[in-house]
Amino acid sequence: xxxxxxxxxxxxxxxxxxxxxxxxxxxxxxxxxxxxxxxxxxxxxxxxxxxxxxxxxxxxxxxxxxxxxxxxxxxxxxxxxxxxxxxxxxxxxxxxxxxxxxxxxxxxxxxxxxxxxxxxxxxxxxxxxxxxxxxxxxxxxxxxxxxxxxxxxxxxxxxxxxxxxxxxxxxxxxxxxxxxxxxxxxxxxxxxxxxxxxxxxxxxxxxxxxxxxxxxxxxxxxxxxxxxxxxxxxxxxxxxxxxxxxxxxxxxxxxxxxxxxxxxxxxxxxxxxxxxxxxxxx
Numbered sequence: 001x002x003x004x005x006x007x008x009x010x011x012x013x014x015x016x017x018x019x020x021x022x023x024x025x026x027x028x029x030x031x032x033x034x035x036x037x038x039x040x041x042x043x044x045x046x047x048x049x050x051x052x053x054x055x056x057x058x059x060x061x062x063x064x065x066x067x068x069x070x071x072x073x074x075x076x077x078x079x080x081x082x083x084x085x086x087x088x089x090x091x092x093x094x095x096x097x098x099x100x101x102x103x104x105x106x107x108x109x110x111x112x113x114x115x116x117x118x119x120x121x122x123x124x125x126x127x128x129x130x131x132x133x134x135x136x137x138x139x140x141x142x143x144x145x146x147x148x149x150x151x152x153x154x155x156x157x158x159x160x161x162x163x164x165x166x167x168x169x170x171x172x173x174x175x176x177x178x179x180x181x182x183x184x185x186x187x188x189x190x191x192x193x194x195x196x197x198x199x200x201x202x203x204x205x206x207x208x209x210x211x212x213x214x215x216x217x218x219x220x221x222x223x224x225x226x227x228x229x230x231x232x233x234x235x236x237x238x239x240x241x242x243x244x245x246x247x248x249x250x251x252x253x254x255x256x257x258x259x260x261x262x263x264x265x266x267x268x269x270x271x272x273x274x275x276x277x278x279x280x281x282x
Contacts, residue, residue, distance in 0.1 A: 011105075029152040036164060085149075087243075092242050103193060183265055
């Protein structure tokens with residue numbers, strides 16, 4: 001198992017994709033610090049929409065994007081400005097798309113390159129293979145999640161000083177409570193690989209699937225206006241859940257999200273291993 005882990009880590013270090021991931025992470029951190037507002041891939045979170053609605057009531061045609069964000073920041077109190085790192089951590093759903101590539105590089109490539117059959121026949125058994133791959137992917141994902149916090153915290157401190165900074169410990173705590181959900185999503189990605197055993201299908205489902213889910217939920221809420229969908233959209237839709245965990249945590253909400261994340265990890269791992277154990281490897 002240790003040899004498999006070492007081989008995967010060596011392959012990741014030698015891969016150009018991991019450095020591209022870090023570059024994307026740094027660019028997102030610089031943009032968020034410069035604009036003093038988190039960037040969001042996918043749908044905007046509800047709090048961002050509320051801010052933009054307030055600005056649209058004050059000014060009909062802002063000159064540029066920078067003016068919009070300046071007006072949003074001017075409307076914030078000094079206490080709210082210090083929570084900028086928590087807002088950015090709240091947008092950690094962005095990291096999902098980077099984790100998609102990590103799973104591909106560590107696991108999906110084995111199926112695409114047809115090397116998994118040789119590995120299972122000459123190096124290890126399926127159980128050890130499954131455990132080692134999950135350990136490597138989870139380890140890199142956790143490193144990426146916390147590195148994202150450290151990188152933004154440092155860049156933000158350099159660009160904006162203490163006025164837009166909370167304590168590093170507060171930022172790390174906000175990151176830690178997101179781990180169950182983010183690792184839950186990671187385990188679902190791993191499950192998709194074992195169920196499809198195809199790089200093309202994996203990328204299609206992993207990237208388009210989450211956007212499609214967000215679109216369906218949003219449209220369903222807009223059409224029905226049912227309270228249950230409103231509650232879900234504001235608290236438990238994954239992007240909103242991560243934002244609330246970091247920026248405005250509540251004990252009940254945190255417990256529910258933690259249980260949901262751990263449940264995703266357990267269910268995906270059990271299903272994924274059983275599918276992998278019974279599947280024919282070509």
